[in-house]
Amino acid sequence: MSSKADYFAHYEAIAAVSGQMLSAARGAHWNDLIGLQEEYRHLVEALKDADLGVRLSTTERARKYELIRQILADDAAIRDLASPCMARLSALFQGTAQPARVLQELYGAR
Template sequence: MNSKADYFARYEAIAAVSEQMLHAARGASWNELIGLQEEYRHLVDALKNADFGVRLTAAERTRKYELIRQILADDAAIRDLASPCMARLAALFHGTAQPSRVLQELYGAR
């Protein structure tokens, strides 16, 4: 990693995408959310593979933790919004040996 600016740019990019994902979830734009998840995964993977040799001051560590808290709060809110949909889908599948039949009934797929 070249600089602290690059280091924080990675976290800020993840935070920006997580915020976009939350807006999509609030609008029940599930297809948009799925597309954003791919971008989010790429950003997180890039962060995982980054050189963490950057030394942070106390203020910079605070900024990093604020970004992480924001990302986690967005994630929790997205899960809360998605949970009712997932619960309904799980209820439809519960007790059935033929999930494909449930999907056909839901979407008229053949």
């Protein structure tokens, strides 16, 4: 990262994508969510090394922590929205030796 502005722009990009992910989850647009997860992963990976050399003032640290809090809140909300879907899918798989058949029934009817 070349500057603190770039550094914060990166955190803001991550927060923006997490907000888009939450919006997709609220609309049950799971395929969109999956695509956004890939973008999210790339942004987070790119930030890992940049985080090492940046010195932040107290105000800047507060800004960074607020962005992180927002990202984590979005993540928690996404998990809450996805949990019922995951529970239904898990229930379908229990007691069956043919998970491929279950998936075919779920997605083949679309």
